[in-house]
Amino acid sequence: MFAGNFRLKAGLAALSLTAAALALPSAAQADGVVNIYSQRQPFLIEPLLEAFTEKTGIQTEVLHLNEGLPERIAAEGQNSPADVILTVDIGRLAAVVDAGVTQPVEDEVINNAIPAQYRDPEGHWFGLTTRARVVYASKDRVEQDTITYEELADPKWKGKICVRSGQHQYNIALFASLIAHHGEEATEEWMKGLKANLARKPAGGDRDQAQAIAAGECDIALGNTYYVGLMMNNEEEPEQKEWAAAIKVLFPNSEDRGTHVNISGMALAKHAPNKENALKLMQFLVSPEAQEIYAERNYEYPVLPGAEISETVKSFGELKPDTLPLSEIAKNSDAASEMVDRVGLDDGPAS
Known part of the structure; x- marks a missing residue:
């Protein structure tokens, strides 16, 4: 679907596959859990996940991988615990799609919240912030x-x-x-x-x-x-x-x-064992509540039209985004x- 667009170090990927310390806890397979593989820095997503758990009662388990994430999920195959993938730009979103570790999502709530230029035409990735x-x-x-x-x-x-x-x-x-x-x-x-x-x-x-x-x-x-x-x-x-x-x-x-604007984004893992909970998290992340958290805590621009921008970001001046689709x-x-x-x-x- 996309050309691989950044160079993942094979050695780092191999290390990520063999390091036992990166294994998710066994509780991650339990009901009421959603497992997240993330390339976003922990402090940027923790407030969102705490708000999601408070709202839904669904616990989150997070595996942070700066490099080698697509290879990790591909190597885990059908037994991968990954439900939702969070990452930091269009290049890395495209890379997980290229690796064949995502599945398309057709969800009215998500599609209605995210403008077309910030989501994959085939539903494999969705922008969360710009x-x-x-x-x-x-x-x-x-x-x-x-x-x-x-x-x-x-x-x-x-x-x-x-x-x-x-x-x-x-x-x-x-x-x-x-x-x-x-x-x-x-x-x-x-x-x-x-x-x-x-x-x-x-x-x-x-x-x-x-x-x-x-x-x-x-x-x-x-x-x-x-x-x-x-x-x-x-x-x-x-x-x-x-x-x-x-x-x-x-x-x-x-x-x-x-x-030019780039995005942070999300994708649904191909073999998500907690798919229903994963979709609930994805829907939450595009909700007004989550979008305001992104704006206030992370100083990013929400993708949800009409969502409030933080006062800090307003102080930079007015942004006129390039309308070029990120898929291009x-x-x-x-x-x-x-x-x-x-x-x-x-x-x-x-x-």
Whole structure:
């Protein structure tokens, strides 16, 4: 259905298959349980699962796997305890579908809650939240308040751009969207321009790019919106508040096609032993209650039309999402990944 769109390390997958410590408790097979295989960070989903259990009485068992999740479920086969798969972007959703470990869902509640562009036409995956891939810009050194992705290749930004690895799924999705809009040849030329404008070799995560801007190492960077909210409200590491205070959020292409958005999402496992409970969880996750939890706790945009956005996220400015279906982005992910290697984006500007 989709081309595999990110590189799962075979060694990591093998480790995940053999590590006894990753086994779910035996209670996970009992009635009144739904088993979740998740690539989302635990603190992001715990409030939702607690609310689900309180509302339904159904307990949740969670296995967190950063890598090797599709291989794990495939190796478990018909005996897999997995009911629901939660993951962090269209690339990883497409990967679990490619691995043949999902089953289609035709559910009126879910389909009515999620706009068509944020769900698989064949019902194998569903978006739960969106996040925009925006430009973090220095409040002190960048005067302009509008920008386009295409402009990131303009020589005026030479030595002023920071990014995380081009092979990270967040960047791959953005590059895949540019391929969908402009074609491979034009996107490759653009990527060469981006590489030439880098201030340093790609490294770190999105928050590290904000830190680099605050330190004066670069003037602009690519990052997801929700990281800005997490930094602004980080009481445990208050230095991150300083990073957030140093940047402003620019929504690229707001004056034309709109800003690229990615999703967190869910899928129903192929051999879900607790299918009825799994569907109840999936329905809950698109409910107004759950969507508000996502918005308030995680600083993400709800997929449910009309759901309230957090005050923190409102402070970034107005998001005009690119309407390109995420299924189209997934089709170009392999090409985007190959392009990153071909251009040598992760080698940095001097290579």
